[in-house]
Amino acid sequence: MGYQELLQNKQYLFWTLQFVGWSGWAMSFYLGIVMWGRPPDNYGFYLPTIAMIGMTITLGLRWMYHLTWDNGLLTRVVAILGGSYGAAVLWMFSRGVIFYNAFPEERKVYEGGSMSFFSYFDGSVSAFWVMLSWSALYFGIKYYLLMQEERQRSLKAMNMAHEAQLKMLRYQLNPHFLFNTLNAISTLVLDGNNSLANVMVTRLSRFLRYSLDNDPMLRVTVAEEIEALQLYLDIEKVRFDERLRLHFDVDSAASEALMPSLLLQPLVENSIKYAIANAIDGGSIAISASVTGRDLELVVADDGPGLDLRNGRLPKGGGVGLANTRERLKALYGNKQSFRLSTTEPHGLTITIRIPLENTTDSE
Known part of the structure; x- marks a missing residue:
């Protein structure tokens, strides 16, 4: 599928960017863990799972943005900030539950040390930036596609006027x-x-x-x-x-x-x-x-x-x-x-x- 066809097929473009974006996040997260030491044995299951959960949660963000698209600027800003933080908390809660059950050895370390299960929510701030970045990309790509559509409509109108002018000049x-x-x-x-x-x-x-x-x-x-x-x-x-x-x-x-x-x-x-x-x-x-x-x-x-x-x-x-x-x-x-x-x-x-x-x- 060519670039122009990809831009015109919005559903295909959305799911392609979703897959590429979340796969990229999971890969970068994994490389970050590798740099700090050897990752746990179940990390090959954990990372794809939480990436899929994050992708599913952003579908809710997309639905909410569709509902508020025609509202005022303030409403949309509140929706972006509130929705991104709410999505981050939900995502971190899901990650905490999976991590708490998938890595019993690491759980013992956290329970015996300064970290507890609920302290995992401290990571919601970093998750908020992930969700906010997703929202920014979503709106940026959405506006870009709308501008492209408007440009295509404008070019089509200009071509029609151009053709009408040429026909008038000759006929x-x-x-x-x-x-x-x-x-x-x-x-x-x-x-x-x-x-x-x-x-x-x-x-x-x-x-x-x-x-x-x-x-x-x-x-x-x-x-x-x-x-x-x-x-x-x-x-x-x-x-x-x-x-x-x-x-x-x-x-x-x-x-x-x-x-x-x-x-x-x-x-x-x-x-x-x-x-x-x-x-x-x-x-x-x-x-x-x-x-x-x-x-x-x-x-x-x-x-x-x-x-x-x-x-x-x-x-x-x-x-x-x-x-x-x-x-x-x-x-x-x-x-x-x-x-x-x-x-x-x-x-x-x-x-x-x-x-x-x-x-x-x-x-x-």
């Missing part, structure tokens, strides 16, 4: 894309070009199925991302025909690298909106992927009018697609990513993304 782009595509289909129908409209509906269906079937929390290979991007561009090709010119350059080393699904689609959509749709002669979009050191570099460049960039950052009102992609990268990779905007020479916009290189073999 809120779909209405904008659908609006443009349905407008184009409507135009084709009004123009009587029903066959082309049917082709566009089919391609739209394929792209949306891919989009909905892929969890935004999961990663896909660059090759799969390019294939999905081509589904999207097949739709746009119907709208723009020869006005949309595409260039792909994907290194073989980068094709099997992992990346967030549909990361490039909103960037390409942004280029189509600003570089292709508003230009009489259309324009070009270049998409590349390469491995640079330990990073995967993804580039989307167009030859449109570009943006008024300040320090390579997106100005206000620069488009929901770019802003959402940047936020999605931050949510997924934190400071281990970069999202940089630059000017395409002689004009246009180049978007360069760098994320940690991760291959399919690394995720298995």
